[in-house]
Every structure is written in C-alpha cells, then in structure tokens.
Amino acid sequence: MTTLKDLKPTKKQNVEEITDELGLKMTNKYDWCFSNESGTYLIFEWHDDMLEKEGEIYFLDQASDWAEKNRSTALTVQINRAYAVASVILQAYYTKAPLNVAIIEGVRRVVGLRETSEAHLRELDSQKWYPHHRDENGHIVVIRGKPQAEGFDAYAVDQRRAKLTGSPPPPPPSKTVELTRTAIYERDPQVVRDVKRRAASGCCEFCGKLGFPTPQGTYYLEAHHVIPLNLGGSDAVKNVIAICADDHRRAHFGADRHELRDEMIWKVLHKLYPDDTEYFEDLDVKSIEITKSEKAPGKLEDVRMDS
Ligand SMILES: [Zn+2]
Numbered sequence: 001m002t003t004l005k006d007l008k009p010t011k012k013q014n015v016e017e018i019t020d021e022l023g024l025k026m027t028n029k030y031d032w033c034f035s036n037e038s039g040t041y042l043i044f045e046w047h048d049d050m051l052e053k054e055g056e057i058y059f060l061d062q063a064s065d066w067a068e069k070n071r072s073t074a075l076t077v078q079i080n081r082a083y084a085v086a087s088v089i090l091q092a093y094y095t096k097a098p099l100n101v102a103i104i105e106g107v108r109r110v111v112g113l114r115e116t117s118e119a120h121l122r123e124l125d126s127q128k129w130y131p132h133h134r135d136e137n138g139h140i141v142v143i144r145g146k147p148q149a150e151g152f153d154a155y156a157v158d159q160r161r162a163k164l165t166g167s168p169p170p171p172p173p174s175k176t177v178e179l180t181r182t183a184i185y186e187r188d189p190q191v192v193r194d195v196k197r198r199a200a201s202g203c204c205e206f207c208g209k210l211g212f213p214t215p216q217g218t219y220y221l222e223a224h225h226v227i228p229l230n231l232g233g234s235d236a237v238k239n240v241i242a243i244c245a246d247d248h249r250r251a252h253f254g255a256d257r258h259e260l261r262d263e264m265i266w267k268v269l270h271k272l273y274p275d276d277t278e279y280f281e282d283l284d285v286k287s288i289e290i291t292k293s294e295k296a297p298g299k300l301e302d303v304r305m306d307s
C-alpha cells in the first residue's frame with residue numbers, strides 16, 4: 001500500500017512538462033492556475049501539508065484561509081495564486097471532477113513578514129485525488145484515490161449550510177460544458193461565450209495572470225478585438241482575446257500597443273488556432289496598416305466581460 005512517505009517527489013519536473021502531459025494550456029507558471037473546459041484540473045501541493053490516517057492520504061484546502069491571513073503581507077501574485085487554487089478545488093468538489101496533484105517539496109520560510117517558497121522537487125502523482133467532503137471547520141478534505149460517495153451533492157450541502165449560517169450562498173458549480181471561471185461583460189453574446197469558454201481558467205490569455213475575483217465567484221477579464229472592427233477586424237473568436245483590465249488598457253493606450261498587437265496575433269491567437277495561419281497573416285497585414293496609419297491611440301471599446 002502506498003504511504004505518504006512513498007509520495008515524496010523524487011525528481012524535478014518542469015511545470016510545462018506537467019501541463020503538457022495533462023493537455024493543459026500553460027499560463028503563467030507563477031499563478032499555478034490550471035484548468036480547462038473539459039474538466040481537467042491541476043494543482044500543486046506541498047508534501048509537508050499532506051496527512052495520513054487509517055490508510056488514507058489527504059490534505060485540507062486551506063488556500064483561501066491562507067490568503068485571508070496573509071492579505072496584508074503577501075505579494076498580490078501569492079494571494080491570486082491561493083484564490084486560484086481554492087477555486088479549482090471548489091469547482092472540482094462541486095462537479096465531482098478528479099484533481100491532478102503535482103507534489104512539491106522544497107523550502108518555505110518567512111522572510112521579514114513575507115512567506116517565500118522555493119520548490120526543489122516536483123512530480124505529478126499518477127493517482128487522481130478527489131475533493132471528498134468538508135471537515136468540521138469547513139475545509140474541503142481532498143483524498144487520494146477516493147471519489148465522493150455516489151449521490152453526494154456537495155453543492156446542495158453547501159447551499160443548505162449557507163442558509164443555516166446566514167452566510168452568502170456558494171458560487172454555483174459550472175457544468176462541464178460551460179465550465180468557466182471567467183466573467184466577461186460584452187455585447188455579442190455568442191463570441192463572448194466562446195471566448196469565455198476558451199479562457200475558462202479565469203486567467204488573462206496574454207499575461208497569464210488571474211483576473212480579479214467578482215462577487216459571483218468568477219474572475220474578471222475583458223474582451224479585446226485585436227484588429228478593431230472599424231479597421232477591418234472581424235467579430236470572431238480568432239480576433240478576440242480575453243485579457244486582464246491592465247493589459248486591455250495597455251493594448252489601447254500603451255507606447256508598446258503595436259508590439260502587443262503582434263504578440264497577441266502570433267503568440268496567443270495563432271497558437272490557439274495553428275491551422276489558420278492564413279487568417280492570421282491577414283490580421284498581420286491589417287496590423288501593419290494600423291501601425292503605419294495610426295497617429296493617436298484608439299479608443300477603448302466598451303467591452304467589459306461579465307457573467
Ligand atoms: Zn493580462
């Protein structure tokens with residue numbers, strides 16, 4: 001029988017290696033924000049944080065607690081990462097999806113007020129893990145190799161609990177098909193719906209950062225037409241990118257907006273649709289025309305992405 005000791009990582013796999021193996025899109029490796037629309041979830045978990053009892057190996061989801069506790073001292077990226085992990089676990093809990101867990105070992109220490117960490121070893125566990133139930137403190141218990149009981153409806157249980165305690169209701173579980181943690185507020189519902197599904201992790205498709213959390217439990221991103229509609233761009237998913245509010249402003253008003261446009265075409269969209277090179281070559285021609293003709297930066301279109 002596997003013991004907790006057997007799960008100590010013995011090699012250092014790259015984050016890319018692990019995401020490739022699972023068919024997940026690599027976002028920003030510092031966000032640890034990995035999930036996709038077909039319900040593949042990946043999180044990284046410290047071996048030190050895992051427990052063993054009566055033959056079961058498990059850990060508790062304490063990511064949101066950690067974020068609350070360290071809100072004033074941690075880096076924004078650390079806070080975002082913690083919420084991203086909590087959100088992935090919650091979605092898997094509600095949808096009964098298995099979690100892929102990459103186990104890490106390394107050094108964690110407090111420097112000044114801030115906790116820093118460095119992973120020395122990292123290895124994807126071949127066994128799936130399952131958010132199984134909540135313990136008496138409300139933490140989700142994630143157990144190795146043990147799916148939820150049949151008929152257990154975690155979401156309904158949480159809803160009842162929220163009603164009893166008067167706390168806000170849990171964010172609804174996403175159905176596998178529509179699984180997205182992205183909130184985009186925009187006009188053309190179909191294109192936006194498709195882009196939201198593509199950016200299901202809630203991470204900016206340009207920089208990989210998680211959008212900020214909305215009250216609905218999703219992450220805020222904006223839809224940006226890489227080639228604006230009034231300059232010959234089409235209202236199609238291949239011309240639209242889901243990005244964070246910062247990048248969106250930069251794409252319109254930044255000194256490097258033309259370079260950004262090229263990167264969005266070739267480093268993001270073309271990679272998503274590698275068979276459509278011709279389409280992107282056409283965008284590229286339009287992009288060059290814009291660079292040549294444009295004197296003043298363009299207006300920001302009204303494109304908040306919302307749920
Ligand atoms: Zn961004």
Ligand SMILES: [Zn+2]
Pocket residue numbers: 223224225248251252300301303
């Ligand atoms: Zn825009």
